[in-house]
Amino acid sequence: MGQPVEKKNHKKASGIYDVIVIGAGASGMMAAITAARQGRRVLLLEHMDKPGKKLLATGNGRCNYTNEDMDYSYYYGNKELVPSIMRYFHNYDTVSFFKEIGIYPRKKNGYYYPFSGQALSVVEALTAELKRLSVTLVVSCDIHGLKPDSRGFYVQTSTGNYRGKNVIVATGLKASEKLGSDGSLFPIIKGLGHRFVPILPALCGFEAKGMNFKRVAGVRTQASLSLVTDGCRSKLEEEGELQLTDYGVSGIPVFQISSNASRALYAGRKVGLEIDFMPDLTHSMLVEELNRRFARDKGQRTLSQSLCGLFHQKLIPEFLKKAGFHPEADAGSLGPSEVEKLATTILRYPVELTKVRDFSTAQVCTGGIRSEEIDIHTLESKLVPGLFFAGEILDVDGICGGYNLQWAWASGYVAGMLGAPVHFECHMCDSDSTD
Numbered sequence: 001m002g003q004p005v006e007k008k009n010h011k012k013a014s015g016i017y018d019v020i021v022i023g024a025g026a027s028g029m030m031a032a033i034t035a036a037r038q039g040r041r042v043l044l045l046e047h048m049d050k051p052g053k054k055l056l057a058t059g060n061g062r063c064n065y066t067n068e069d070m071d072y073s074y075y076y077g078n079k080e081l082v083p084s085i086m087r088y089f090h091n092y093d094t095v096s097f098f099k100e101i102g103i104y105p106r107k108k109n110g111y112y113y114p115f116s117g118q119a120l121s122v123v124e125a126l127t128a129e130l131k132r133l134s135v136t137l138v139v140s141c142d143i144h145g146l147k148p149d150s151r152g153f154y155v156q157t158s159t160g161n162y163r164g165k166n167v168i169v170a171t172g173l174k175a176s177e178k179l180g181s182d183g184s185l186f187p188i189i190k191g192l193g194h195r196f197v198p199i200l201p202a203l204c205g206f207e208a209k210g211m212n213f214k215r216v217a218g219v220r221t222q223a224s225l226s227l228v229t230d231g232c233r234s235k236l237e238e239e240g241e242l243q244l245t246d247y248g249v250s251g252i253p254v255f256q257i258s259s260n261a262s263r264a265l266y267a268g269r270k271v272g273l274e275i276d277f278m279p280d281l282t283h284s285m286l287v288e289e290l291n292r293r294f295a296r297d298k299g300q301r302t303l304s305q306s307l308c309g310l311f312h313q314k315l316i317p318e319f320l321k322k323a324g325f326h327p328e329a330d331a332g333s334l335g336p337s338e339v340e341k342l343a344t345t346i347l348r349y350p351v352e353l354t355k356v357r358d359f360s361t362a363q364v365c366t367g368g369i370r371s372e373e374i375d376i377h378t379l380e381s382k383l384v385p386g387l388f389f390a391g392e393i394l395d396v397d398g399i400c401g402g403y404n405l406q407w408a409w410a411s412g413y414v415a416g417m418l419g420a421p422v423h424f425e426c427h428m429c430d431s432d433s434t435d
C-alpha cells in the first residue's frame with residue numbers, strides 16, 4: 001500500500017501550501033490529487049487514523065465507483081450543480097482516471113467496480129497516487145480553527161498549525177458518522193458565514209406503520225413501490241428487493257425514494273408508500289390467479305393456505321387482514337368483488353412512513369452548503385475567496401448505483417482545479433475500451 005507521505009505530528013509539514021484539503025475521503029483525495037497534478041503544493045488533513053475509511057465500506061466492500069447510465073435526474077438537491085460540474089469530469093473520465101492509477105474496471109449491469117472486487121484497491125490506488133505526487137497527508141488531525149487572512153488561510157489543528165493559500169473542505173455531511181463524516185467541521189464553516197440546506201439521512205430505511213412489522217420482520221421480497229405524499233402518488237416506481245424489518249421498510253427500492261421521502265417528512269408532509277407485492281402480474285392476471293386457486297381449494301383449504309406458494313407465508317395474513325378477510329375463512333368464501341379487493345390490496349398495499357432512520361444507518365445525506373453561496377462552476381465560496389467545497393457537503397445526493405461516488409470524484413476534481421477548471425485529460429486515453 002502507498003504509505004502516507006507523513007503521518008502524525010507534522011513539524012515537517014511547514015511553510016505555506018498552495019492548498020490545504022480538509023477530509024481524506026473520496027472527494028478530498030480526488031481534490032488533492034488534482035491540485036498536485038497541477039503542480040500545487042498540497043496538504044491533506046484527515047481526522048481519522050487512515051484516509052478513505054468510508055470508501056472501504058462502499059458497495060458492500062466492493063466499491064461501486066460510477067455508473068454507465070449517467071442521467072442527471074438520478075440526483076437530488078441543487079439541480080444546476082450536477083451538470084455544471086460533471087461536464088468537466090463525467091463517468092467515462094472516472095473510469096479513465098481509475099485506469100490511470102491502476103484500477104481495472106469491471107462493469108456489471110452498468111455499475112462499475114474494480115476488477116479486484118475490493119474497495120481496498122481503490123483506497124490503495126488513491127493513496128499511492130497521493131504519495132507519487134508528494135501530497136503531505138496528516139491523519140488523526142482535529143481541526144480547531146480555520147481563519148482567512150491576507151496571506152490565505154491559517155488552519156489550527158491538533159497536529160500543528162498550517163498556512164494555505166486556498167482551502168478545500170471535503171468533510172462530507174453526517175452519513176455513517178463512525179466512518180468519519182461526523183459534522184465536526186460544521187461550526188467552523190458556519191463561523192465563516194456559510195449556511196446549510198437542512199441535512200437529513202438518505203439511502204436508508206424508514207420506520208413505518210400499516211402492517212405488523214414485528215411479525216413480518218426478516219421478509220425479503222421482490223416488490224415495486226411508489227411514494228405517496230399528501231395523498232399524491234408519484235409516477236416513478238422503484239422495483240427491487242424490499243426488506244421488511246421490525247421497525248418498517250428498507251432495501252434498494254426504499255433507498256431509491258429515500259431522499260424525497262426524507263425531505264417530505266422533514267417538511268411535515270404525510271408520506272407513505274404504495275407497495276406492489278406482485279410486480280410480475282397485472283391486476284387482471286392476479287385476479288385470474290386468485291380465482292384459480294380459490295376454486296381449486298374451495299371447501300378444502302383456508303384462504304391463507306390457498307395463497308401458499310404465491311407469497312411469503314408471513315405476508316399472507318397481512319394481505320388478507322388488510323383487505324378485511326379472515327385468514328382462516330374457507331378458500332371459496334370470497335365473491336368476485338372481494339377477490340378484486342384482495343388483488344387491489346396486494347398490488348397497492350398502503351404503508352405510512354413515520355420516521356426516517358438515523359444518520360448512523362444512512363449511506364448519504366440530503367442537503368448541504370447552500371448553492372447560492374458558491375460559484376457553481378468552480379465550487380469556490382462567494383463569501384470567502386480561496387475557500388472551495390467538494391463532495392457530499394455540497395447540496396447534491398444521488399440514488400444508489402455509483403452516483404454518489406461519481407459526484408465525489410467530479411466535484412473533487414473541479415475543486416482541485418482551484419478556480420480554473422478544464423475538462424479532465426486522460427493520460428492513457430484508450431478510455432472507452434472499458435467493457
Ligand SMILES: Cc1cc2nc3c(=O)[nH]c(=O)nc-3n(C[C@H](O)[C@H](O)[C@H](O)COP(=O)(O)OP(=O)(O)OC[C@H]3O[C@@H](n4cnc5c(N)ncnc54)[C@H](O)[C@@H]3O)c2cc1C
Nearest residue numbers: 023025026027047058059064171172180391392402404405
Ligand atoms: C455503507 C456505505 C456504502 C456506500 N456505497 C456506495 C457505493 O457503492 N457507491 C456510491 O456511489 N456511493 C456509496 N456510498 C456513498 C459514498 O460513500 C459517499 O457519497 C462518498 O464517500 C462521499 O464522499 P465525500 O468525500 O464527500 O465524503 P466522505 O467519503 O464521507 O469523506 C469525508 C472525509 O472527511 C473526514 N472528515 C470529516 N470531518 C472532518 C474534520 N472535522 N476534520 C478532518 N477530517 C474530517 C472524514 O473522516 C472522511 O474521511 C456509500 C456510503 C456508505 C456509508
